[in-house]
Structures are given as C-alpha cells and as structure tokens.
Amino acid sequence: MSTTQSERLRELLEPLVGSQGLDLEEIAVDSVGRKRVLRVVVDSDTGADLDQIADVSRALSAKLDETDAMGEGEYTLEVGTPGAERLLTEHRHYVRATGRLARFQLTEGGELVARILGVDDEGVELEVPGVKGRKATARRLAFPEIARARVQVEFNRKDEKSEKKEEEA
Template sequence: MSVESQSGRARRDRGAPGASSRDEAGQRLTGLLTPIVGAVGFDLEELRVEPAGRRRLVRLVVDADEGVNLDDVAKISQAVSAALDESDVMGSAPYVLEVTSPGVDRPLTEPRHWRRAVGRLVRAPLGAGGEIEGRVVAADDEAVVIDVEGDQRRLGLDELGRGRMQVEFRRDGTGDED
C-alpha cells in the first residue's frame, strides 16, 4: 500500500554535492523524519532517496504494531511533506514522496518485527546451523516462541537469523467451508 505526493520542493541546499554530503544529508533526513513519523504513532523502517528524472523519489517504509492503512499513510504523507517543505534538507530539486508499508518479504530482524509476526508462519536460519519453520506464538525483546508442528520452541533473538514470513493463501481452519 502506498500513497504518493508530488507537492514537494524544498529550499535550496547550501552544501556541495558529493559522497560525504550525501551521507550527511541522509542522516539529516533520517533525523528529521524519524520523530515526525514516530509522533503520529509509527516506526520508520526504511528511508531511501533515489533519482527519478529531474526529481528525486523519497520512499518511506513505515509500520506499527496495529499495521498501516490508507488513512495512516495519508496522515504520515501530509506530516512528512510539510516537514520537508519547511526544511532545507532536500535542497532545491523537486521530489516525489512515497509512503508505503512493508511487504511480507521484509526480513524479521528487530524485536518489533517478530512481535508483529505473532500468528504468522515464518522461516528463519538458526545461528547453530539449519533453519526453523513454524508459527510465531509470542515474541518479546529477547526471544521468540515458535510452534513447530505442536512443539513450542523458545529461541533467543541472537539464535535466529533474518526471518521471513511465509505466504499463506489459506490457513487451516480459517477458510470458507464451501
């Protein structure tokens, strides 16, 4: 789900272009937008700025424990667009703002990602070798409980690699009976 805004033209950037100024600009942009996204109740999961013709594409991936809907995306887009227009962090070039939610292929790397995956089928490599596939039963800041065919295993986050949610078209017991 994403919504785009093409209203943005920020003030002229006073810094010279280059790798170090791009890194600094990225840090400034992240520093500006993280609290704005947080203030409306969401986590900024990813921020990318890419050239798009004469414009730049500013792509924000946001998420929350309750998920993200279109009204949320619109609210975030308005707040971010206003902040970008008021600051000089984007320079003078026009930009296209895209606010989107993460897809199911997003890796599960942070405790909040695992918490949001409760009830979902996941697969993750194990630090000791091999992998685990099962349904996330619970997750907190230190561990994840995964049900593997009726056997619940508690694994520390440091024991799990980058997990991935598995796509389920029809979970047992949740589909239509017809």
C-alpha cells in the same frame, strides 16, 4: 544516499511519524532517471490504514518542503507500509508477527519455517509444523541464534476472525 543524509532525514522525519502514532521503519532515496524517489516505510502495532498513510504523507511533505533536507532537485515522496513478507529486524517486528509463519535463517547454519507464538526480551517461542501427518512441535530460539527472519505469506490459512465468524454461523 550518504549516511549523513540518511541520519538527517531520520532525525527530521521520525518525530513527525511518531506524532501520527506510527514507527519510522525505513528511509531510502533512489534515483530514477533524473528524478529521485524518497521512500518512507511506516508501521505500528496495529498496522497503518490508508488515512494514516495519507496524513503522515502530508505532514512529511510539508516538513520536507520547508527544509533543504532533499536538496534543490525534484523528488517524489512515497510513503507506505512494510510488504507482506517483511524482514524482522527489531524486537517490535517479532511482536507484530506473533501468530504468523516466518522463515528463520539460523546463525549456526540451516533454516527453519515456524509460526511465532510468543516473544520476550531473549527470543521467540515457535511452533514448528509437523511433516507428513506428524504433530507440530514447540521450539524456542534466542535472538542470537537468528541470523535473519522474514514473515511468510500464507494463502490458505484462515485468520482468527474468519474462524470465529464461521463458528458463530
């Protein structure tokens, strides 16, 4: 997809996504055989439910149908949310990942897996899990120290809602 088409699609679709209370995170056009697939990734601070995805999908489809932004050929529109192991590229992504475990690639080299405790304009406050029975330690990373960060899936961590329900029982 050319930069021009990407920018044009973003300019066209971003206001519609915003009007639905969501952020436009990503746009990608892929060729699948003779067809093209327009993938639109949306999110918000509270996540996006299926009804919101359906509403924004209908709005985007209608807007695309009334323009020539995708050209003359057939295409399929897919609207979804970021995956479970989302890449953290914007300040708002770090804020949304507060409380989650993330893998950080450091600009100085090396890697760190830690839980995001807080985020401000300069960086993130982290809790680095202890190894072999040691206590977790606090660490701060400034954004320039982070080359890349990605949320990690945790299968055995109880979320706060589950813990509160068990305490009440």
